[in-house]
Amino acid sequence: MGELVPASVQHGSPSIPLAGSYTQPLGAPQPPNEPHAISVSLPTWEAVTAVMAGADWAISQLQTSYPRFDVHNRVKELHDAVLARFKHPTQTVCRAFPSSEAAERFISRLKRADPSFPVHTARFHLPSDAAPDMAKWAAFSVVLFHESLEGVAYEFWEWFGDGISSRHAEFCLYQFLFLNSESDQSEYWTVGPESHNLSAMTLSEWIDNATSYKTAIKSRLISSARSADPAIKPIGNGDVFLCATGMAAISVIARTLARTSEDSGAVVYGWPYSGTPHCVQGCGFKRYIMYGHGSKEDLDSFESLLVSGIRFTVLFCEITSNPQLSTPDLHRIRDLANRFGFVVVCDDTIGTSVNVDILPYVDVIITSLTKIFSGAGNVMGGSIMTNPNSKHYSTLTALLSTAYEDLYFPLDAKTIAHNSSDFAARVHKCNETALQIANFLESHPAVKSVNYPTMVPTAPLYERYRRPEGGYGFLLSVIFHEPESAMLFYDKLDVWKGPTVGTNFSISIPYSALAHAKEQDWAASHAVPKHIVRLSIGLEDYRDLSERVSRALREVEMREKMS
Structure with a gap:
């Protein structure tokens, strides 16, 4: 007797061909013609602000969304x-x-x-x-x-x-x-x-083989996260927990740790993805504080709080932050954690475990598999990896064994397993092109600054965690001297435009206008200007992508000459 399964479910989504892909019409799915696309085209600055404001003319054209x-x-x-x-x-x-x-x-x-x-x-x-x-x-x-x-x-x-x-x-x-x-x-x-x-x-077939797909995903994560320090015990298969999304992974570990005491407390250090503070705050901690600048002064303030006797259960951070591309001082955070007993949870989605070696410094690694681990832009996923070297390991393992539910749908797992087969190779390719594009943009007179791990004040910290063969990641953001130039650059840049990062094709968004639409002044006070343009670099050839960037910059040059 046959299967009660539609053909589209049986076979999953096709891989995305690496051919030229340019700006899509407002509301179109990205990837195009993909029923499970995770991004939607927002091709102009006006479209982004209109969608975030709920304007009917823009909302009515959206065929999908993140x-x-x-x-x-x-x-x-x-x-x-x-x-x-x-x-x-x-x-x-x-x-x-x-x-x-x-x-x-x-x-x-x-x-x-x-x-x-x-x-x-x-x-x-x-x-x-x-x-x-x-x-x-x-x-x-x-x-x-x-x-x-x-x-x-x-x-x-x-x-x-x-x-x-x-x-x-x-x-x-x-x-x-x-x-x-x-x-x-x-x-x-x-x-x-x-x-x-x-x-x-x-x-x-994909239900019957669900375990093998999930094992393949875990194996890639484990291999990638292995420390170069031979004294650091590697993560085991039982230390990896797969979730339906990256935010689900954060909420699982946050919920779990919030329940460990009646006086639990959480710290978010640095500027995280905009949803992370909301998620952490909503998971039941009695105390919550965010140090959004991610600076030495923030760590000084946090240390003073700890010395005064106030205790926290967990600290969340990212390597690198989005969209500043800053790196936390994990050495100092580890020292504070050892002295005061809190758990360190680090999200490596942007830096990637291919580029940075953080296992010696953290207790838990969180990754959004939706991003460059998949690359194809057609599936969601997240992971939690507990560090067997952590003094909290036994406690975390026991807590997660009761709190964690394996809700990762087998066909999503199959899709991620297929997409991630060349994860490391794609990261290295994107590293190379992103560094070139960042250097190119930084040299342009219309550009005030570029956020990239090599170009921000925390560049020396990044080097402490960068693997010898690692690069600087796929993500960068650009701040222009003039807001109008930022808007024009975005409108004229011929790439995918919309939410998400880490896709195999380059994709851009005016980050604050999207992620902080209702709190742009507050975001600006934390080094996220209202007119920042984020650019996630894909697998395109550098010459092709640099020419697209050049064409957009030429439009900026013409505007600035006439103004």
């Missing part, structure tokens, strides 16, 4: 199917999650925001005769809530990364007519309208 910033089309279809099954409850909104625990976390967030509105949950599942692995991935939970809470719902979806993935939603949709539902409300108890001899079903 999966955490909005609800993916496949997930919307699943939500619609649920609401149709439940006879379209009035003013009710639906959100789907891969587990009941994730749904409960969402419910808690909604109730804290406004306990006056009812919130209900339902769990969909195959009948009992289905194969266990098929039943596991066909099951999902939904939360039904009043539309007035939709703003809170979007924040949760963005900051915690717990929502169901687009491929997982597509699979559940294909099974939907066979699914029964149970609920805390009698009207949401339903029986699937179709019957099938599920015991005779053949398991999909």
